[in-house]
Amino acid sequence: MVAKRIIPCLDVREGRTVKGINFLDIKDVGDAVALGAKYAREGADELVYLDISATQEGRKTFSKLVERIASEINIPFTVGGGISSIDDASRLLDAGADKISINSAAIARPHLIDEISAKYGNQFVVLAIDAKMNLEGNWFSTTHGGRNMTDRELFSWAYEGQERGAGEILFTSMDHDGTKNGYPCDVYAALSEKLSVPIIASGGAGSIDDIADVLTKGKADAALAASIFHYGEIPIPTLKAGLCDKGIEVRI
Numbered sequence: 001m002v003a004k005r006i007i008p009c010l011d012v013r014e015g016r017t018v019k020g021i022n023f024l025d026i027k028d029v030g031d032a033v034a035l036g037a038k039y040a041r042e043g044a045d046e047l048v049y050l051d052i053s054a055t056q057e058g059r060k061t062f063s064k065l066v067e068r069i070a071s072e073i074n075i076p077f078t079v080g081g082g083i084s085s086i087d088d089a090s091r092l093l094d095a096g097a098d099k100i101s102i103n104s105a106a107i108a109r110p111h112l113i114d115e116i117s118a119k120y121g122n123q124f125v126v127l128a129i130d131a132k133m134n135l136e137g138n139w140f141s142t143t144h145g146g147r148n149m150t151d152r153e154l155f156s157w158a159y160e161g162q163e164r165g166a167g168e169i170l171f172t173s174m175d176h177d178g179t180k181n182g183y184p185c186d187v188y189a190a191l192s193e194k195l196s197v198p199i200i201a202s203g204g205a206g207s208i209d210d211i212a213d214v215l216t217k218g219k220a221d222a223a224l225a226a227s228i229f230h231y232g233e234i235p236i237p238t239l240k241a242g243l244c245d246k247g248i249e250v251r252i
Contacts, residue, residue: 002221004215004221004223004243004248004249004250005039005045005049005221005222005223005250005251006044006211006221006223006225006236007044007045007046007048007224007225007235008037008039008225009202009224009226010032010036010049010226011050011226012032012050012052012081013051014051015031015032015065016032017030017145018052019181020111030230032049033065033069033072033073036073040073040075040227042076042235042236042237043237043240043251044075044250045076045222045250046076046077046098047073047075047076047077048078048079048101048170048200049066049077049079049080049081050079050080050081050101051079051081052145062251066079066096069097070095070097075179076098076099077097077099078097078098078099079097079099079100080102080103080126081090081101083100083102083105083138084102084104084105084112085105085112085113086116086119088100089102089116089119089120089124093124098127099123099125099126099167099168101126101128102126102128103127103128103130103146104143106127107141107150107152107157108143110160110161110164112142113164113166114165115164117164117166117167121167122165124167125165125166125168126168126169126200127162127169127170128170129158129161129170129171129172130172130174131154131174131176132146132149132173132174138153138154139154139155140152140153141153141154141157142174154187158171158191167197167198168197168199168221169191169198169199170200170224171187171188171191171199171200171201172202172203172224173202173203173204175203176203176204180205180207180210180227180228181204181206182204182205182206182210183201183205183218183220183221184204185214185217185218188201188214188218188220189217189218192219192220198221199221199222200221200222200223200224201222201223201224205225205226205227205228206228207228207234208239210231211225212242212243215248216246238250243246
Protein backbone atom coordinates (compact mmCIF):
# COMPACT_ATOMS: atom_id res chain seq x y z
CA MET A 1 0.00 0.00 0.00
CA VAL A 2 1.33 3.44 -0.94
CA ALA A 3 1.32 5.91 1.94
CA LYS A 4 -1.14 8.77 1.64
CA ARG A 5 0.41 12.22 1.27
CA ILE A 6 -0.35 15.38 3.23
CA ILE A 7 0.23 18.52 1.18
CA PRO A 8 -0.09 22.06 2.51
CA CYS A 9 -1.11 24.51 -0.19
CA LEU A 10 0.28 28.02 -0.21
CA ASP A 11 -1.62 30.46 -2.40
CA VAL A 12 0.85 33.22 -3.21
CA ARG A 13 0.26 36.82 -4.16
CA GLU A 14 3.29 39.12 -4.51
CA GLY A 15 5.47 36.74 -2.49
CA ARG A 16 3.04 36.45 0.43
CA THR A 17 0.89 33.48 1.38
CA VAL A 18 -2.81 34.34 1.34
CA LYS A 19 -6.07 32.47 1.94
CA GLY A 20 -9.71 33.03 1.06
CA ILE A 21 -13.10 31.33 1.17
CA ASN A 22 -14.64 30.09 -2.09
CA PHE A 23 -11.72 31.88 -3.81
CA LEU A 24 -12.85 35.25 -2.34
CA ASP A 25 -12.14 37.39 0.75
CA ILE A 26 -8.37 36.96 0.42
CA LYS A 27 -6.28 37.58 3.56
CA ASP A 28 -2.53 37.60 4.20
CA VAL A 29 -1.24 34.73 6.35
CA GLY A 30 2.55 34.96 6.11
CA ASP A 31 5.80 34.79 4.15
CA ALA A 32 5.65 32.11 1.46
CA VAL A 33 9.17 30.73 1.96
CA ALA A 34 9.19 30.80 5.77
CA LEU A 35 5.79 29.14 5.99
CA GLY A 36 6.78 26.41 3.54
CA ALA A 37 9.98 25.73 5.48
CA LYS A 38 7.95 25.43 8.67
CA TYR A 39 5.64 22.86 7.09
CA ALA A 40 8.61 20.88 5.79
CA ARG A 41 10.08 20.72 9.30
CA GLU A 42 6.74 19.57 10.69
CA GLY A 43 6.50 16.60 8.32
CA ALA A 44 4.63 17.73 5.22
CA ASP A 45 5.18 15.28 2.36
CA GLU A 46 5.05 17.89 -0.37
CA LEU A 47 4.08 21.52 -0.87
CA VAL A 48 2.04 23.25 -3.55
CA TYR A 49 2.66 26.91 -4.34
CA LEU A 50 0.04 28.59 -6.51
CA ASP A 51 0.52 32.15 -7.72
CA ILE A 52 -3.16 33.01 -7.61
CA SER A 53 -2.92 36.30 -9.45
CA ALA A 54 -0.48 35.35 -12.22
CA THR A 55 -3.06 34.21 -14.76
CA GLN A 56 -5.60 36.87 -13.84
CA GLU A 57 -3.08 39.67 -14.24
CA GLY A 58 -1.30 38.17 -17.23
CA ARG A 59 1.98 37.81 -15.32
CA LYS A 60 4.36 34.88 -15.03
CA THR A 61 5.18 33.13 -11.79
CA PHE A 62 8.38 34.65 -10.46
CA SER A 63 11.24 32.20 -10.84
CA LYS A 64 13.19 34.11 -8.17
CA LEU A 65 10.66 33.06 -5.55
CA VAL A 66 10.96 29.45 -6.71
CA GLU A 67 14.74 29.65 -6.34
CA ARG A 68 14.32 30.89 -2.76
CA ILE A 69 11.91 28.06 -1.98
CA ALA A 70 14.24 25.45 -3.48
CA SER A 71 17.18 26.74 -1.48
CA GLU A 72 15.36 26.52 1.86
CA ILE A 73 12.99 23.56 1.52
CA ASN A 74 14.05 19.92 1.30
CA ILE A 75 10.78 18.28 0.26
CA PRO A 76 9.18 18.15 -3.21
CA PHE A 77 7.15 21.16 -4.22
CA THR A 78 4.86 22.00 -7.10
CA VAL A 79 4.48 25.47 -8.58
CA GLY A 80 1.56 26.81 -10.59
CA GLY A 81 0.17 30.08 -11.86
CA GLY A 82 0.60 31.78 -15.21
CA ILE A 83 2.27 28.78 -16.87
CA SER A 84 1.22 28.84 -20.51
CA SER A 85 4.19 27.49 -22.47
CA ILE A 86 7.09 25.07 -22.45
CA ASP A 87 9.38 28.01 -21.71
CA ASP A 88 7.36 28.92 -18.61
CA ALA A 89 7.56 25.34 -17.36
CA SER A 90 11.27 25.09 -18.13
CA ARG A 91 12.06 28.28 -16.25
CA LEU A 92 10.31 27.05 -13.11
CA LEU A 93 11.75 23.54 -13.23
CA ASP A 94 15.22 24.99 -13.82
CA ALA A 95 14.68 27.27 -10.82
CA GLY A 96 14.17 24.22 -8.62
CA ALA A 97 10.49 23.25 -8.73
CA ASP A 98 9.89 19.50 -8.70
CA LYS A 99 6.59 19.70 -10.59
CA ILE A 100 4.52 22.30 -12.36
CA SER A 101 0.77 22.73 -12.16
CA ILE A 102 -1.25 23.99 -15.11
CA ASN A 103 -4.91 24.96 -15.20
CA SER A 104 -6.25 27.87 -17.27
CA ALA A 105 -3.66 27.55 -20.03
CA ALA A 106 -4.34 23.82 -20.37
CA ILE A 107 -8.05 24.45 -20.87
CA ALA A 108 -7.28 27.12 -23.46
CA ARG A 109 -4.78 24.87 -25.23
CA PRO A 110 -4.94 21.23 -24.08
CA HIS A 111 -1.93 20.27 -26.20
CA LEU A 112 0.22 22.12 -23.66
CA ILE A 113 -0.11 19.04 -21.43
CA ASP A 114 1.25 16.83 -24.23
CA GLU A 115 4.14 19.21 -24.89
CA ILE A 116 5.36 19.47 -21.31
CA SER A 117 4.88 15.76 -20.66
CA ALA A 118 6.77 14.84 -23.84
CA LYS A 119 9.73 17.00 -22.85
CA TYR A 120 9.95 16.28 -19.13
CA GLY A 121 7.79 13.21 -18.41
CA ASN A 122 4.33 12.99 -16.90
CA GLN A 123 5.75 12.90 -13.36
CA PHE A 124 6.48 16.62 -13.73
CA VAL A 125 2.96 17.61 -14.81
CA VAL A 126 0.03 18.22 -12.46
CA LEU A 127 -3.30 19.15 -14.05
CA ALA A 128 -5.13 21.42 -11.62
CA ILE A 129 -8.90 21.57 -11.98
CA ASP A 130 -10.94 24.18 -10.11
CA ALA A 131 -14.54 23.08 -10.53
CA LYS A 132 -17.95 23.93 -9.18
CA MET A 133 -21.31 22.18 -9.35
CA ASN A 134 -24.14 23.66 -11.41
CA LEU A 135 -27.87 23.57 -10.62
CA GLU A 136 -28.22 20.21 -12.40
CA GLY A 137 -25.59 18.64 -10.16
CA ASN A 138 -22.85 18.49 -12.79
CA TRP A 139 -19.31 19.70 -12.17
CA PHE A 140 -17.62 22.10 -14.58
CA SER A 141 -14.12 23.52 -14.65
CA THR A 142 -13.25 27.18 -14.27
CA THR A 143 -10.28 29.28 -15.27
CA HIS A 144 -8.51 32.43 -14.05
CA GLY A 145 -8.72 31.69 -10.35
CA GLY A 146 -12.31 30.50 -10.55
CA ARG A 147 -13.57 33.63 -12.27
CA ASN A 148 -14.55 32.14 -15.63
CA MET A 149 -16.81 29.11 -16.03
CA THR A 150 -16.06 26.78 -18.94
CA ASP A 151 -17.87 23.93 -20.69
CA ARG A 152 -15.18 21.46 -19.59
CA GLU A 153 -16.95 18.82 -17.52
CA LEU A 154 -14.83 17.64 -14.57
CA PHE A 155 -14.68 13.90 -15.26
CA SER A 156 -14.11 14.07 -19.00
CA TRP A 157 -11.53 16.84 -18.66
CA ALA A 158 -9.62 14.99 -15.94
CA TYR A 159 -9.54 11.86 -18.09
CA GLU A 160 -8.41 13.80 -21.14
CA GLY A 161 -5.67 15.42 -19.06
CA GLN A 162 -4.48 12.01 -17.90
CA GLU A 163 -4.42 10.68 -21.45
CA ARG A 164 -2.50 13.70 -22.66
CA GLY A 165 0.23 13.12 -20.08
CA ALA A 166 -0.70 14.66 -16.74
CA GLY A 167 0.88 12.57 -13.99
CA GLU A 168 -1.49 13.78 -11.28
CA ILE A 169 -4.87 15.48 -11.05
CA LEU A 170 -5.35 18.19 -8.43
CA PHE A 171 -9.10 18.73 -8.13
CA THR A 172 -10.29 21.64 -6.01
CA SER A 173 -13.98 21.92 -5.21
CA MET A 174 -14.71 25.64 -5.34
CA ASP A 175 -17.97 25.01 -3.49
CA HIS A 176 -16.04 23.61 -0.52
CA ASP A 177 -12.85 25.69 -0.66
CA GLY A 178 -12.08 27.36 2.66
CA THR A 179 -15.40 26.35 4.23
CA LYS A 180 -13.91 23.62 6.48
CA ASN A 181 -17.08 21.58 5.93
CA GLY A 182 -15.40 18.53 4.43
CA TYR A 183 -14.55 17.37 0.92
CA PRO A 184 -17.14 16.06 -1.58
CA CYS A 185 -15.98 12.48 -1.08
CA ASP A 186 -18.48 10.95 -3.50
CA VAL A 187 -17.08 13.07 -6.32
CA TYR A 188 -13.50 12.05 -5.54
CA ALA A 189 -14.49 8.39 -5.35
CA ALA A 190 -16.19 8.62 -8.74
CA LEU A 191 -13.15 10.39 -10.18
CA SER A 192 -10.81 7.71 -8.85
CA GLU A 193 -12.83 5.07 -10.69
CA LYS A 194 -12.19 6.83 -13.99
CA LEU A 195 -8.51 7.62 -13.58
CA SER A 196 -5.31 5.63 -13.17
CA VAL A 197 -3.10 8.53 -12.04
CA PRO A 198 -2.98 9.85 -8.45
CA ILE A 199 -5.66 12.30 -7.33
CA ILE A 200 -4.97 15.15 -4.94
CA ALA A 201 -8.06 16.30 -3.06
CA SER A 202 -8.44 20.01 -2.32
CA GLY A 203 -11.16 22.16 -0.82
CA GLY A 204 -13.00 21.74 2.47
CA ALA A 205 -10.60 20.33 5.08
CA GLY A 206 -11.73 21.30 8.56
CA SER A 207 -10.89 18.31 10.73
CA ILE A 208 -8.87 15.11 10.89
CA ASP A 209 -12.08 13.23 10.09
CA ASP A 210 -12.57 15.27 6.91
CA ILE A 211 -9.12 14.32 5.66
CA ALA A 212 -9.51 10.70 6.74
CA ASP A 213 -12.80 10.52 4.84
CA VAL A 214 -11.42 11.85 1.55
CA LEU A 215 -8.42 9.49 1.76
CA THR A 216 -10.64 6.46 2.43
CA LYS A 217 -14.21 7.04 1.22
CA GLY A 218 -13.01 9.45 -1.44
CA LYS A 219 -10.10 7.20 -2.46
CA ALA A 220 -7.82 10.21 -2.92
CA ASP A 221 -4.08 9.59 -2.96
CA ALA A 222 -3.25 12.84 -1.20
CA ALA A 223 -5.04 15.53 0.77
CA LEU A 224 -4.22 19.16 0.17
CA ALA A 225 -5.24 21.76 2.75
CA ALA A 226 -4.48 25.33 3.65
CA SER A 227 -6.55 27.02 6.35
CA ILE A 228 -6.13 24.34 9.01
CA PHE A 229 -2.35 24.61 8.67
CA HIS A 230 -2.04 28.36 8.16
CA TYR A 231 -4.06 29.16 11.27
CA GLY A 232 -2.51 26.41 13.42
CA GLU A 233 -5.80 24.59 13.87
CA ILE A 234 -4.38 21.12 13.12
CA PRO A 235 -0.58 20.85 13.16
CA ILE A 236 0.79 18.37 10.65
CA PRO A 237 2.19 15.97 13.31
CA THR A 238 -1.21 15.92 15.04
CA LEU A 239 -2.95 15.24 11.74
CA LYS A 240 -0.64 12.39 10.80
CA ALA A 241 -0.93 10.81 14.24
CA GLY A 242 -4.70 11.02 14.00
CA LEU A 243 -4.71 9.39 10.57
CA CYS A 244 -2.46 6.60 11.85
CA ASP A 245 -4.91 6.00 14.69
CA LYS A 246 -7.58 5.47 12.04
CA GLY A 247 -5.47 2.90 10.24
CA ILE A 248 -4.46 5.16 7.36
CA GLU A 249 -0.87 4.73 6.26
CA VAL A 250 1.07 8.00 6.16
CA ARG A 251 4.75 8.90 6.35
CA ILE A 252 5.68 9.85 9.91
